[in-house]
Amino acid sequence: MLEGNRVSRISVRGFAVASATAVTAVGSVVGVASGSTAQNNDAEAAATDLTLLADIPAGQQAQVQTASLTQQANVQAIAADASAKKDAEAAARKAAAETAIAKKEAAEKAAKEAKEREEAREEAASRSSVRDASSFAPQSSYSISEIQAMARSMVPSAQFQCFSNIVDHESDWNYRAVNPSSGAYGLFQALPGSKMSSVGSDWQTNPATQIQWGLNYMNERYGSPCDAWTFWQANNWY
The missing domain is CATH 1.10.530 (Lysozyme)
Incomplete structure (x- = not known):
């Protein structure tokens, strides 16, 4: 019994360490996407806290696994949201620039056409007033x-x-x-x-x-x- 319990505790500890590593890696991705400057010692502290889960009895391993996977999913969702937000902002800036260029070109075209119409009107008026x-x-x-x-x-x-x-x-x-x-x-x-x-x-x-x-x-x-x-x-x- 004692030997079996020891094996279970080691297994839990290994899983906890692996989970902490995965969460830390995903957390780093979120930090880069959101502009965070979190230090490596914060990640190490999180890993250390998770290794303490090895003291949980073997019967509760499933709960530990579920909690770790849920945390990883949440972190991944945050990273995805941050990336989507950046993409949406970039698309909005591009659309605004294209709209501004189109408006400028339309205004320049309208001004050119108005000038040509005025010149044609003046020329017609000048011709109509000449004598032979x-x-x-x-x-x-x-x-x-x-x-x-x-x-x-x-x-x-x-x-x-x-x-x-x-x-x-x-x-x-x-x-x-x-x-x-x-x-x-x-x-x-x-x-x-x-x-x-x-x-x-x-x-x-x-x-x-x-x-x-x-x-x-x-x-x-x-x-x-x-x-x-x-x-x-x-x-x-x-």
């Missing part, structure tokens, strides 16, 4: 300021500066300018000058006719006066 060559009564002569005023009323406002730059370089706003070597004529130095007759037969004496022809030429060949000016800057002709 036939709206000007012929005169015997014209000053530079009068010719420039005609151009401002015929060319869309957003394109006028580019249009003016070309005229400055080609004729300095002299509607009777003639190139002595090539015979190019007028505000835009058309070659031959007679091609401006497509707008009016008075192309030699009417700057409005020349302005209309020059504007048509820039739009048809380059897309706009500003596109024509870009080409002129690169090539010194258009």
Whole structure:
């Protein structure tokens, strides 16, 4: 009997030590997941306390085993909860970042579209307010300021500066300018000058006719006066 009791006590002690080791290992996992800084001596103390279970009679071993397994299950559940919480927080931060990026992109797109609509509206309004060559009564002569005023009323406002730059370089706003070597004529130095007759037969004496022809030429060949000016800057002709 004595020998049998001793064996049972050793078995209980071994199980208690093994249980303490398992609980301590799982507890360490929980500590890492939750940010705990528990010291090793705490784990050793827990193991020492559990080895005292060896003094429990052999008949109560099943209860000791059940208690140890229950404790291990609880510790594992805590570790699982901590891990799930971290994963949920990371997912929430990722979702919030993605939502913020999507909102920013949508706002930038809306702002771009609004700007394009406004520019289109301004361009349409500018075009609707322009006059054509036939709206000007012929005169015997014209000053530079009068010719420039005609151009401002015929060319869309957003394109006028580019249009003016070309005229400055080609004729300095002299509607009777003639190139002595090539015979190019007028505000835009058309070659031959007679091609401006497509707008009016008075192309030699009417700057409005020349302005209309020059504007048509820039739009048809380059897309706009500003596109024509870009080409002129690169090539010194258009």
